[in-house]
Amino acid sequence: MKSEATQEELQAGRGYEALFVPAVFAPWPAHLVDGAAVREGSSVLDIACGSGVLARAALEATGKSGRVVGLDPAPGMIAAAREVEPQIDWVLGSAEKLPFDNGSFDCVVSQFGMMFFQDHPKAAYEMYRVAKSGGKLAVAVWHSIDKNPAYRDIVAVLDEHVSPEAADALRLPFCLGDPDQVAGLFSQAGFDNIEIKTKVEQAKFPSSRTMVEAELRGWLPLFDIFLSEEKIGEVLEKSDAKLMKYSSPSGEAVFPTSGYIITAQKSE
Ligand SMILES: C[S@@+](CC[C@H](N)C(=O)[O-])C[C@H]1O[C@@H](n2cnc3c(N)ncnc32)[C@H](O)[C@@H]1O
Numbered sequence: 001m002k003s004e005a006t007q008e009e010l011q012a013g014r015g016y017e018a019l020f021v022p023a024v025f026a027p028w029p030a031h032l033v034d035g036a037a038v039r040e041g042s043s044v045l046d047i048a049c050g051s052g053v054l055a056r057a058a059l060e061a062t063g064k065s066g067r068v069v070g071l072d073p074a075p076g077m078i079a080a081a082r083e084v085e086p087q088i089d090w091v092l093g094s095a096e097k098l099p100f101d102n103g104s105f106d107c108v109v110s111q112f113g114m115m116f117f118q119d120h121p122k123a124a125y126e127m128y129r130v131a132k133s134g135g136k137l138a139v140a141v142w143h144s145i146d147k148n149p150a151y152r153d154i155v156a157v158l159d160e161h162v163s164p165e166a167a168d169a170l171r172l173p174f175c176l177g178d179p180d181q182v183a184g185l186f187s188q189a190g191f192d193n194i195e196i197k198t199k200v201e202q203a204k205f206p207s208s209r210t211m212v213e214a215e216l217r218g219w220l221p222l223f224d225i226f227l228s229e230e231k232i233g234e235v236l237e238k239s240d241a242k243l244m245k246y247s248s249p250s251g252e253a254v255f256p257t258s259g260y261i262i263t264a265q266k267s268e
Contacts, residue, residue, distance in 0.1 A: 003075060003092055004075060005075035005076045005078070005079035006075075006076075008076075009074070009075050009076025009079070010076050010079045010080060011076070012076045012218065013051055013074070013076035013077045013078075013079055013080030013081070014051075014080045014083070015214075015218065016050060016051050016077065016080065016218075017051035017052075017053075017080050017081075017084060019205075019210070019214055020214070021050075021051060021053050022204075023203055023204055023205045023206075023211070024203045024257060025050075025053050025111065025112065026053060027201040027202070028054070028111055028112070028140055028199075028201060028259070029053055029054040029056075029057035029058075029111065030057065031138070031140065031197075031199055031261050032054055032057075032109045032110075032111055032138040032139075032140055032261065033054075033057050033058055033061050033109075033138075034138075035109075035136075035138030035197075035261050035263040036107040036108070036109050036136040036137065036138035036263065037107065037136050038058050038061040038062060038066075038106075038107050038109070039061060039062070040061070040062060040063045040065060040066065041062060041063070041065040041066050042058075042061070042062045042066045042067075042106040042107050043062075043066060043067040043068075043069075043104065043105045043106045043107070043132075044058040044062060044066065044067070044068045044069070044105060044106065044107045044108075044109060045069050045071065045098075045100065045104070045105040045107070045108050045109070045130060046058060046068070046069070046070045046071065046109050046110065046111070047071050047095050047098070047108065047109070047110040047113060047123075047127065048071070048072055048095060048110050048111070048112075048113020048114070048116070048117075049070030049071060049072045049077070049078075049081060049090070049113075050072060050074075050077045050081070050111075050113070051077055051080045051081045051084065052070050052080075052081030052084055052085055052088065052090070053111075054070075054109060054110075054111045055068050055069075055070035055081070055085070055088050056084070056085050056088070058107070058109065059085065059087065059088055067089070068088045068089065069088070069089045069090075069091055069100075069105075070088050070089070070090050070091065071090075071091045071092075071093045071094075071095075071098065071099075072090075072092070072093075072113075073092065073093065073094045075092060078090045078091075078092055094117075094118075095110070095113070095114075095117045095123035095126060095127075096117065096118060096119045096122045096123050096126060097126065098126045098127075098129070098130050100130045101130070102129050102130065103129075103130070103131070103132045103133065103135075104130045104132070105130055105131055105132060105135060106131075106132055106135050106136070107131075107135060107136050107137075107138070108127045108130060108131050108135065108136070108137050108138075109137075109138045109139070110127075110138075110139045110140070111139075111140040112140050112141070112142060112173070112259070114139055114141050114176060114182070115141065115142065115172060115173050115174070115175050115176050116172070116173075120176075120182075120185050121185055121188065121189070124185040124186050124188070124189035124191075125189045125190075127139075127186075127189065128186075128189040128190045128191055128266060131266040132266070133266055133267065133268050134265065134266065134267075134268045135265070135266045136263065136264070136265055137186065137191060137262070137263060137264040137265070137266070138261060138262070138263045139182075139186075139261070139262045140199075140259050140260070140261050141176045141179070141182055141259060141260055141262065142173055142174050142176070142177070142257070142258070142259045143174070143177050143179075143198070143258040143259055143260060144174050144177025144178075145171055145174040145177070146177075147177070147258040148174060148256075148257055148258055149255070149256075150203070150211075150243065150246055150253070150255040150257075151170065151173075151174065153239070153242040153243060154170060154211075154212055154215065154239055154242075154243070155167045155170050155171055156242070157212075157235055157238045157239045157242060158170060158235070160238075161231075161234060161235055161238055162225075162227065162231065162235060163225070165223070165225060166220055166223075166225050166227075169219065169220055169222075169223040169225060170215060170219065170220075179196045179198075179260045179262065180196075182262060183196055183262055186262060186264050190266065190267075191264035191265065191266060192264065192265050192266070192267050193263075193264055193265040194262065194263070194264040195262070195263050195264070196260050196261070196262050197260060197261050197263075198258065198259075198260050199258075199259055199260065199261060200256050200257070200258050200259075201256070201257055201259075202254055202255070202256060202257070203253075203254070203255055203256070203257045204252055204253070204254045205252065205253040206251075206252060206253075207247075207251050207252065207253055208239065208240065208243035208244075208246060208247065208253035209236055209240070210253075211243075211253050212235065212236055212239045212243070213232070213236065216232050216235060216236075217232070
C-alpha cells in the first residue's frame with residue numbers, strides 16, 4: 001500500500017474534513033462511542049477512519065490513559081487526520097487485513113466505511129480477531145437509499161441526466177441497507193450480543209449546490225466519471241428544483257439521514 005499522500009490526495013482529505021464531516025458525519029460518533037462503551041483508559045481501533053472524526057471523539061472519551069488508533073487505506077485521509085490530531089496513531093491499511101495482533105483492542109468501531117469494504121465476511125472476522133475477549137464492537141452503516149430521500153433525489157437526477165453508472169456510484173454508500181444481513185456477518189465472525197439500533201440525524205450543507213457539486217467533482221471521479229462543465233451546470237440546475245424542499249430560509253440544505261448502529265461483543 002502506498003504510504004505518502006500526494007498533494008492532490010491531501011487536498012481531497014482536507015476537503016472531506018472541511019465539508020463532509022461537519023455537514024454529514026459529525027453527529028454520529030457519539031452513537032459509536034456510546035455503543036462500544038469507550039471509556040477512560042480504553043484501547044480503541046477506528047476502522048475506515050477517514051479524516052478522523054470518530055477517532056477524535058474516542059480520544060476524548062479515553063483520555064490520555066487510553067490508546068486510539070485510526071486506520072484507513074487512503075493516504076490523503078490519513079495525512080489530513082494527522083494534521084488535525086497528531087496524538088492519535090494513524091495507520092494506513094484496510095479492514096480486510098488489519099495490521100494488529102489478535103486481541104489488541106477493548107473497542108473496535110467503524111463509521112460509514114463498511115459499505116466500501118471489498119470482502120465483508122473477512123472484514124467482520126478481522127474485527128473479531130483484533131478485539132480483546134469481552135471487547136465491544138460498534139459499526140455505523142447507512143440504511144437503504146429509500147430511507148435517505150435527499151440522496152435518492154440526486155440519484156434520480158443522475159439517472160436521468162448523466163448515466164446509470166453515475167447513479168450507481170452514488171447508490172454505493174447505501175448498498176448495505178439490510179441490517180439483518182450485516183448483523184449475520186458479525187454473528188458468523190463469532191460476535192455475541194448483537195443489537196441493531198436505527199438512528200436519524202440531520203445533515204446540513206451550506207447549500208444544495210455545494211452538496212451536489214461535491215458529489216459531482218469529488219465522488220464521481222473516484223469511479224473514473226468526469227463530467228464536462230456544461231454537464232455539471234445542467235445537473236446543478238435540475239437538482240436545484242428537486243432539492244428546493246430541503247432549503248432553509250437562509251439557503252442551507254437541511255435533510256434527515258438514516259443509518260443503523262450495530263453493536264456486539266466478543267465473548268470472555
Ligand atoms: C465515507 S468515509 C467515512 C470516514 C469516517 N469514518 C467518517 O465518519 O468521516 C469512508 C472511508 O472508508 C474508507 N475505506 C474504503 N475501503 C476501505 C477498506 N477496505 N478498509 C478500510 N477502510 C476503507 C475510505 O478510504 C474512506 O475514508
